[in-house]
Amino acid sequence: MKVEEGEQALLAYFSSSNSAHEAVLALRRAGFRTAQLDRVGRFGVRFNDRYNNPLANQANTITGLTLYSADINPQVKTDTRALLGADPSVSGVGLTNYGVAGNEGFLVTVVVPQQRVEEANKIITQYGGRL
Structure with missing residues (x-):
């Protein structure tokens, strides 16, 4: 652009x-x-573009739902997945204006x-x- x-x-x-x-x-x-x-997002990872809907059984990971990261291979990038899983937004204890998925x-x-x-x-x- x-x-x-x-x-x-x-x-x-x-x-x-x-x-x-x-x-x-x-x-x-x-x-x-x-x-x-x-x-x-705030992390240096490639985010998935597909819709993660837990009600339709389309959510593979909790980080996929909250950080749009479901396409990170769990066997190859275990360290990345662990760090993403430790984010406060994943636990549901997001801070005000923290930047959880769906904020902005x-x-x-x-x-x-x-x-x-x-x-x-x-x-x-x-x-x-x-x-």
Whole structure:
């Protein structure tokens, strides 16, 4: 993603992937061509993209549910899995604004002309984003 002269990059955080995805679609419908959604976290691991739903028997690990890390091979990366499992968010004793999954783990980045920053900001906040 490249920001040209006269443009600005806006970074917005969302607590829900659905809201973030809807915001990206709305931004694109408004004519903002460069808008993308990413999942963010505090650990240097590759996060899985699949949906971990314990009610549908689709959750393999507790860290997969809380830190989106179910794709870490349990036989190869046992040290990584142990460290992730020790995170306070996994135990359910997350601290206020600690960054547990579902807090604000989704990032929407959009490049906008400077004269349309307020318009993009309005769309983002309409879908629950925080700049």
